[in-house]
Amino acid sequence: MNSIAANRVCLWYDGEAQTAAEFYARTFPDSEVTAVHHAPADYPAGKAGDVLTVDFVVLGIPCLGLNGGPVFRHNESFSFQVATQTQEETDRYWNAIVDNGGEESACGWCKDKWGISWQITPVALTRAVTSEDAALAKRAFEAMLTMKKIDIAAIEAAVNS
Structure with missing residues (x-):
């Protein structure tokens, strides 16, 4: 089991957390995808077995990509x-x-x-x-x-x- 950072950034995606994390890992140094976790059951934005969360690092910053669906969108405040x-x-x-x-x-x-x-x-x-x-x-x-x-x-x- 991977260790979980005491503090990390959680980024909300509409089903593309793994694709985004893989892009960041290819693009920036000190970046990698460390784990992909699948949903154990159906949930509002997906089905059992879908990628639910992705642990990754961007430029040394631990992140969690959450496939939470289309409800929340990113903006320039982050x-x-x-x-x-x-x-x-x-x-x-x-x-x-x-x-x-x-x-x-x-x-x-x-x-x-x-x-x-x-x-x-x-x-x-x-x-x-x-x-x-x-x-x-x-x-x-x-x-x-x-x-x-x-x-x-x-x-x-x-x-x-």
Whole structure:
């Protein structure tokens, strides 16, 4: 039997928890599916034998995917924030999410096909917008506001202008 984390994130899915968990495991480092559990009896969103819950890890964060049905939907009040080091890494994660049926949003946010929000945030952006130099932080912040996927070179150009 797998050990259960003392604290983990529970994400509600409409029948696709295993598919989502497998996508995250393929896409992000330090991510894996650790267990798949089937319903022991019929329940409001499924039948006995259906995948009920999936234990998985995303970027080192223990999660439980619950196939609870269509009643509850994800929204932007919860998101995974992924700190990236390079533009290539930023592009890789962003494109993996968006190209797999997701959608772009603003300021480094995107949503996967299951409705989970992701912030793909280069460390260069975080450092710039939290700088003690108020003018530098403002330039970086204003540049970010014009972007969907973050362009590190454009942030650095704004900071150095």
